[in-house]
Amino acid sequence: MSVLRLEQTSRWFGNVVAVNGITMSVGPGITGLLGPNGAGKTTLIALMSGFLAPSAGAVTLDGEPVWRNTGAYRTLGLVPEREVSFGYLTGRQFVLANAELHGLRDPGAATRRALEVVDLLEPAGRRIGTYSKGMRQRVKLASALVHDPAVLLLDEPFNGVDPRQRLHLMALLRRMGAEGRTVLFSSHILEEVEQVARQIEVVVSGRHAASGEFGEIRRLMTDRPVQYVIVADDDRGLASRLIAEPSVLAVALRTDGGVDVSVSDFGAFALRLPRVAREHGTRILEVRPTDDSLESVFSYLVGG
Numbered sequence: 001m002s003v004l005r006l007e008q009t010s011r012w013f014g015n016v017v018a019v020n021g022i023t024m025s026v027g028p029g030i031t032g033l034l035g036p037n038g039a040g041k042t043t044l045i046a047l048m049s050g051f052l053a054p055s056a057g058a059v060t061l062d063g064e065p066v067w068r069n070t071g072a073y074r075t076l077g078l079v080p081e082r083e084v085s086f087g088y089l090t091g092r093q094f095v096l097a098n099a100e101l102h103g104l105r106d107p108g109a110a111t112r113r114a115l116e117v118v119d120l121l122e123p124a125g126r127r128i129g130t131y132s133k134g135m136r137q138r139v140k141l142a143s144a145l146v147h148d149p150a151v152l153l154l155d156e157p158f159n160g161v162d163p164r165q166r167l168h169l170m171a172l173l174r175r176m177g178a179e180g181r182t183v184l185f186s187s188h189i190l191e192e193v194e195q196v197a198r199q200i201e202v203v204v205s206g207r208h209a210a211s212g213e214f215g216e217i218r219r220l221m222t223d224r225p226v227q228y229v230i231v232a233d234d235d236r237g238l239a240s241r242l243i244a245e246p247s248v249l250a251v252a253l254r255t256d257g258g259v260d261v262s263v264s265d266f267g268a269f270a271l272r273l274p275r276v277a278r279e280h281g282t283r284i285l286e287v288r289p290t291d292d293s294l295e296s297v298f299s300y301l302v303g304g
């Protein structure tokens, strides 16, 4: 049972602050690290795996600093986001190379075991260059697992992987978590994280925006105010009726036509809007959410 801990951890590159004073603990089971592109997930994972030194604060594994600590490297496995650049190696050669780097007593047996876990024994004699994207992810996973680490860190493992392979990979991660390993994976897709992770940590612009069980995070995201543009055949009439609705927070006429509507409870609003329109004989021509991007959800979470 291993626990990774970040304490007021920051990392900057010149004047870019990639990770900004993050404090969090990652324990056994599966944790999802959720954040939009550029949020600092890759930098965080590099800090947690001992590939980068923190500029300030500390990263520890079971109380010991991770940076420049060979003991920690034996406990950690990392699946980086970048593609394996050794396409000319076979899957077996690639995993074996890592087993040898770790100085394992029986690298051949460890390689076989790791390839079996990810279900790649059969194609292990083929060159990685001929593998599908999902197979390439799994061979990276086998390489990260070859020394049987208690902690497994994966950077965007589902990116570009087809749906069937994705399910396969998710099942593998669940198994790792159920075995008591500390598994953390990053993603920018909430649905992906929800399907596998028990615990979710949200990062935005290098800051720790939220932390909790996925139900809590989902609630935080869905309870936020939502903005719509609604275009009707009578914008002014519609605006005056909508402002009387309890689910509506604010209404403003747009100069280019349509109404900006800020909604507190979009479930209730979705039920009311067609009724309000029908009762007053108004035709709705368009309903368009204006801030449904993940970025806006995140900026809401960080209070931006």
Ligand SMILES: Nc1ncnc2c1ncn2[C@@H]1O[C@H](COP(=O)(O)OP(=O)(O)OP(=O)(O)O)[C@@H](O)[C@H]1O
Binding pocket: 013, 016, 017, 018, 035, 036, 037, 038, 039, 040, 041, 042, 043, 044
């Ligand atoms: N080596 C570096 N030198 C300069 N800036 C960097 C470096 N590494 C990361 N950054 C910057 O730090 C910020 C966080 O980047 P990071 O790659 O950690 O984010 P991310 O959440 O993993 O995003 P993505 O999913 O797009 O990779 C970005 O603004 C990035 O440009």
